[in-house]
Amino acid sequence: MEFTNSDSNLPDSEQEIDLGKSRIKNMGNTCYMNSILQCINHTPLLREYILSNRYVDTLKQNIKDAGGEGKSDENVVKTVFKTNIIYQLHRIMKIMWSKNCLVTPASFRKLVAKKNDMFQGFRQHDSQEFMIYIIDQIHEEMGQKANILFGKENTEFKTKKSTKQMSETSNVMENQLISILAMTSWRNYIRHKYSIITELFTGMYHSTLESNTCHNKSHAFDPFMCLSASVPIDTSANPYFESRKEFSLYELLDNFFSLEEMSGDNKVNCERCCRKTDSTKQISIWFPPKILIIQIKRFLKNPYGYTTKKINNKVTYPIRGLDLYKYTSEANKKSYKYNLFAVNIHSDFGGINSGHYYSYCKNTFDNKWYCYNDEHIVEIKNVQHNDAYLLFYYLDS
Numbered sequence: 001m002e003f004t005n006s007d008s009n010l011p012d013s014e015q016e017i018d019l020g021k022s023r024i025k026n027m028g029n030t031c032y033m034n035s036i037l038q039c040i041n042h043t044p045l046l047r048e049y050i051l052s053n054r055y056v057d058t059l060k061q062n063i064k065d066a067g068g069e070g071k072s073d074e075n076v077v078k079t080v081f082k083t084n085i086i087y088q089l090h091r092i093m094k095i096m097w098s099k100n101c102l103v104t105p106a107s108f109r110k111l112v113a114k115k116n117d118m119f120q121g122f123r124q125h126d127s128q129e130f131m132i133y134i135i136d137q138i139h140e141e142m143g144q145k146a147n148i149l150f151g152k153e154n155t156e157f158k159t160k161k162s163t164k165q166m167s168e169t170s171n172v173m174e175n176q177l178i179s180i181l182a183m184t185s186w187r188n189y190i191r192h193k194y195s196i197i198t199e200l201f202t203g204m205y206h207s208t209l210e211s212n213t214c215h216n217k218s219h220a221f222d223p224f225m226c227l228s229a230s231v232p233i234d235t236s237a238n239p240y241f242e243s244r245k246e247f248s249l250y251e252l253l254d255n256f257f258s259l260e261e262m263s264g265d266n267k268v269n270c271e272r273c274c275r276k277t278d279s280t281k282q283i284s285i286w287f288p289p290k291i292l293i294i295q296i297k298r299f300l301k302n303p304y305g306y307t308t309k310k311i312n313n314k315v316t317y318p319i320r321g322l323d324l325y326k327y328t329s330e331a332n333k334k335s336y337k338y339n340l341f342a343v344n345i346h347s348d349f350g351g352i353n354s355g356h357y358y359s360y361c362k363n364t365f366d367n368k369w370y371c372y373n374d375e376h377i378v379e380i381k382n383v384q385h386n387d388a389y390l391l392f393y394y395l396d397s
Contacts (some may be wrong), residue, residue: 020363022096028122035357042361143193185221216272338393
């Protein structure tokens with residue numbers, strides 16, 4: 001990895017105050033990678049975990065466990081250790097947070113291309129796909145078996161002493177049943193692999209399917225790391241679309257979490273009716289992640305997976321206080337508020353299949369926002385952008 005120090009003539013005290021302004025060299029259509037590296041680099045909880053070396057012992061143990069006796073030798077472990085994405089990220093972060101400099105992450109790009117053929121060569125790629133790949137890789141490298149023991153308070157049914165409102169008691173018991181289903185689903189998910197990625201980036205959806213015939217309800221729970229909310233398009237069937245140029249993020253979320261009618265070819269099997277019936281499907285959040293990533297889906301694709309159109313409507317988004325209370329499950333209603341710390345942007349001046357990626361990130365050292373655009377960096381005042389593609393929020397505790 002190469003880097004040049006752009007602030008070597010500053011006193012040490014000034015350099016420390018002025019950290020967080022390192023740039024990344026574009027090695028040829030690598031803006032998608034550079035922009036995501038900046039977002040990851042400015043994710044405080046993950047950065048602290050990596051720079052504090054807390055990943056080292058876990059990674060070494062995983063290498064030994066995966067290789068058996070053949071990889072128990074320390075020299076072998078050391079060699080394999082360096083072929084992991086999280087180690088290469090550590091190298092990049094260590095340089096970028098020691099002094100402001102220009103980094104050329106050639107070894108990182110080479111390793112990614114070696115692990116995934118899709119990223120070989122110098123073609124343009126989708127920044128969201130790259131981000132998910134990196135997060136998944138870290139999860140695979142750091143994942144370990146986990147077991148959660150639920151306390152009695154979580155698994156016992158609590159009955160009310162008062163019988164004044166039996167329907168209310170019934171609702172409480174139903175919610176407790178749903179809670180047990182949710183806990184069981186989560187336990188099964190993390191049983192084989194739990195990592196820092198699970199802890200920081202993973203939330204869980206609650207999906208409720210209700211038959212229109214007998215009103216039987218079934219529940220399912222699914223983990224998620226990126227909430228993909230589409231920009232509404234002009235169709236008569238979409239009540240969230242209006243002939244205007246601007247939407248709020250809340251409108252996109254309203255659309256994403258709206259009730260879905262399952263009829264016609266989309267009918268689903270009802271366990272009670274023993275046949276397919278018209279149903280309604282409701283998706284909500286059982287619990288959100290500490291780091292919430294929202295993809296503003298702007299690209300329309302054909303059945304072959306090729307992008308055919310980009311929706312350029314402006315989407316405004318909260319900088320502070322994004323509130324998810326409205327979208328949480330009725331069986332687990334809670335308020336979760338988030339603050340923005342990074343925005344990944346796609347400008348399509350080169351066409352929908354090319355264009356350019358860069359990021360707005362909040363520097364935790366001076367609490368100012370900067371535009372990180374490959375080799376260039378500039379302070380910004382307005383964090384709203386018409387071409388915002390990925391939004392990075394942290395849970396406000």
